Amino acid sequence: MSLEALTIGRVGVDLYPEQSGVPLAGVSTFAKSLGGTATNVAVAAARLGRRTAVLTKVGPDGFGDYVRQALDGFGVSPEFVGTSPDLQTPVVFCELNPPADPPLLFYRSPIAPDLTLTDEDVPWDVVESVPLLWVTGTGVSVEPARATQRKILEARGRREHTVLDLDYRPMFWPSVEQARAEIGGLLDHVTVAVGNRTEAEVAVGTADPDEAADRMLARGLRLAVIKKGAEGVLVATPDGRWTVPPQRVEVVCGLGAGDGFGGALIHGLLSGWDPVRIAEYANAAGALVASRLACADAMPTAGEIEELL
Ligand SMILES: Nc1ncnc2c1ncn2[C@@H]1O[C@H](COP(=O)(O)OP(=O)(O)OP(=O)(O)O)[C@@H](O)[C@H]1O
Numbered sequence: 001m002s003l004e005a006l007t008i009g010r011v012g013v014d015l016y017p018e019q020s021g022v023p024l025a026g027v028s029t030f031a032k033s034l035g036g037t038a039t040n041v042a043v044a045a046a047r048l049g050r051r052t053a054v055l056t057k058v059g060p061d062g063f064g065d066y067v068r069q070a071l072d073g074f075g076v077s078p079e080f081v082g083t084s085p086d087l088q089t090p091v092v093f094c095e096l097n098p099p100a101d102p103p104l105l106f107y108r109s110p111i112a113p114d115l116t117l118t119d120e121d122v123p124w125d126v127v128e129s130v131p132l133l134w135v136t137g138t139g140v141s142v143e144p145a146r147a148t149q150r151k152i153l154e155a156r157g158r159r160e161h162t163v164l165d166l167d168y169r170p171m172f173w174p175s176v177e178q179a180r181a182e183i184g185g186l187l188d189h190v191t192v193a194v195g196n197r198t199e200a201e202v203a204v205g206t207a208d209p210d211e212a213a214d215r216m217l218a219r220g221l222r223l224a225v226i227k228k229g230a231e232g233v234l235v236a237t238p239d240g241r242w243t244v245p246p247q248r249v250e251v252v253c254g255l256g257a258g259d260g261f262g263g264a265l266i267h268g269l270l271s272g273w274d275p276v277r278i279a280e281y282a283n284a285a286g287a288l289v290a291s292r293l294a295c296a297d298a299m300p301t302a303g304e305i306e307e308l309l
């Protein structure tokens with residue numbers, strides 16, 4: 001059966017503390033799970049019944065084996081997971097302090113395999129024809145991934161649905177100005193953009209959700225999704241705009257909520273739902289992930305989302 005969505009970007013092994021509310025120095029045990037935003041999004045959409053794959057790379061090590069096995073276990077095709085012979089599969093620690101907004105510690109030196117993506121790694125027929133293509137801001141943070149991701153979007157030709165996860169992680173960029181130039185430049189090649197207020201400010205120079213949405217729509221997007229935290233989500237199209245309130249949950253770990261939201265966004269776009277229905281569904285998915293420790297391993301099923309709604 002053919003693929004419905006291809007995500008492109010980060011993969012890693014998340015090592016998250018099993019003790020909450022303490023600095024890393026006080027943690028005694030860590031739980032291992034699959035992570036990396038593009039990977040989490042592919043898993044989240046697969047949990048909702050979509051046939052997905054992630055285009056990424058790992059190192060020739062045991063963690064790379066784990067990534068492929070975990071993807072397979074979640075029903076995400078590992079077919080487009082390449083191997084960088086001289087690099088290590090990244091690991092990522094977080095500090096559950098505060099649990100709602102945990103600081104991240106990335107081990108991706110000297111460069112992460114997923115940022116060494118070149119033309120040879122790309123399944124060109126798939127990126128041109130898959131019903132939904134998902135790219136991320138981090139994918140243009142360094143070469144050679146930057147040039148490769150740009151070429152992918154050119155080949156795609158702004159076909160519907162091409163989604164940009166604004167995904168700004170400051171530690172991957174030399175300056176916010178460069179991030180703005182690179183991530184902002186992608187807006188002319190996608191049909192949907194999604195990000196929080198900080199990410200919107202990086203991409204289009206304003207953290208005001210309405211103004212950010214206006215600037216994105218002016219670039220030819222069909223849907224702009226601005227996540228406003230506790231105030232909910234703004235969804236804007238050329239025909240109207242709506243703010244959809246969040247679901248209330250007790251937060252265990254805020255990380256990955258955006259990726260759960262993203263997987264549900266994929267499901268909603270492929271289902272042809274209207275923007276408000278998509279946002280309600282995605283808010284519930286994000287809330288469920290925030291109420292759990294892990295990222296990929298915590299993605300909710302359709303049944304769990306419907307129960308919360
Ligand atoms: N504490 C929470 N309570 C309820 N819903 C939440 C909570 N945190 C996140 N969500 C839901 O998940 C969505 C995405 O979360 P968030 O805005 O934190 O994404 P993000 O900044 O992209 O995070 P990350 O990249 O770490 O996953 C929110 O718009 C909201 O719908």
Ligand SMILES: O=C(O)C[C@@H](O)[C@H](O)C(=O)CO
Binds near residue numbers: 092
């Ligand atoms: O890759 C990251 O951003 C950090 C990971 O630990 C986590 O899996 C994630 O992607 C949260 O968005």
